[in-house]
C-alpha cells in the first residue's frame with residue numbers, strides 16, 4: 001500500500017526524438033535523415049558551420065518547414081504536421097536566431113504576447129525577472145531601443161514565459177560580448193535546474209555550447225557527422241568539424 005501511495009514524479013522535461021528527419025525547401029533537401037534524441041531534462045548542442053541546416057532542423061521540429069521524411073515525436077507522440085500553437089500547448093518553446101521582437105512595443109508587451117491570457121502574467125514575469133532582473137526595471141522601454149544583447153535576453157525571456165518543457169534555441173550567443181553570454185549560460189542552467197526543461201541549442205560558440213550542454217552533435221551538409229558527450233575529448237572532436 002505504501003508503495004502504491006508513493007508518487008513517482010514524472011520528469012518535467014520533454015522527450016524529443018528525431019528519426020531519419022528529412023526536410024528542405026522545394027525539391028532541395030537541406031536536412032537529410034537526421035536521428036537525434038533530447039532526453040527529458042537533457043541539454044543537447046547542435047553544432048555546425050554556416051548553412052549546414054541547423055536552423056532548418058529547428059524549424060522542421062516546429063512545423064515551420066515541412067517534414068518530407070522521417071518522424072518527430074515529443075513524449076512519444078508524433079508532432080509532425082502540428083501547428084506552432086499546438087506545439088506551444090505541448091510545452092515547446094522557441095528562441096529564434098533573428099531578432100524576432102516587436103520593436104515598437106514595450107518589454108512588457110513583448111513578454112505578454114507569449115501568453116494567451118493575462119491571468120498568468122504576474123507569475124510568468126516574476127519567473128523571467130529572476131533570470132534577467134534588468135527587464136523588471138525597464139518594462140515600458142520599447143524593445144527596439146534595447147541593445148543587441150538585451151534584445152537577445154528578451155527573446156530568451158519571452159521563450160521562458162510559458163515555462164517550456166522543451167526549449168529550442170537558435171544561436172542565442174551570436175554576436176554577444178562574453179559577459180552577456182555568461183548571463184545567458186547561467187539563465188539556462190538555472191532554468192533547467194528549476195524546471196527540468198530539456199533543451200536543443202543550435203550554436204557556433206563552442207565554449208558556450210560545451211559549458212551549457214550535456215551532449216553535442218555536429219550537423220554537416222544536413223547530416224549528423226559526429227556526436228558525443230561533453231567530456232575531455234569533446235572540444236577537440238567538435239573543433240575538428242568546426243575548424244576552418
Ligand SMILES: Nc1ncnc2c1ncn2[C@@H]1O[C@H](COP(=O)(O)OP(=O)(O)OP(=O)(O)O)[C@@H](O)[C@H]1O
Pocket residue numbers: 025030048049050051052053054055056057
Ligand atoms: N527559406 C529558404 N528557402 C530556400 N533555401 C533556404 C531557406 N532557408 C535556408 N535555406 C538554405 O538552406 C541551407 C541551410 O540553411 P540553415 O539556415 O538551415 O543553415 P544553418 O546551419 O542554420 O546556418 P547558419 O549558421 O548560417 O544560420 C542554406 O543553404 C540556406 O541557403
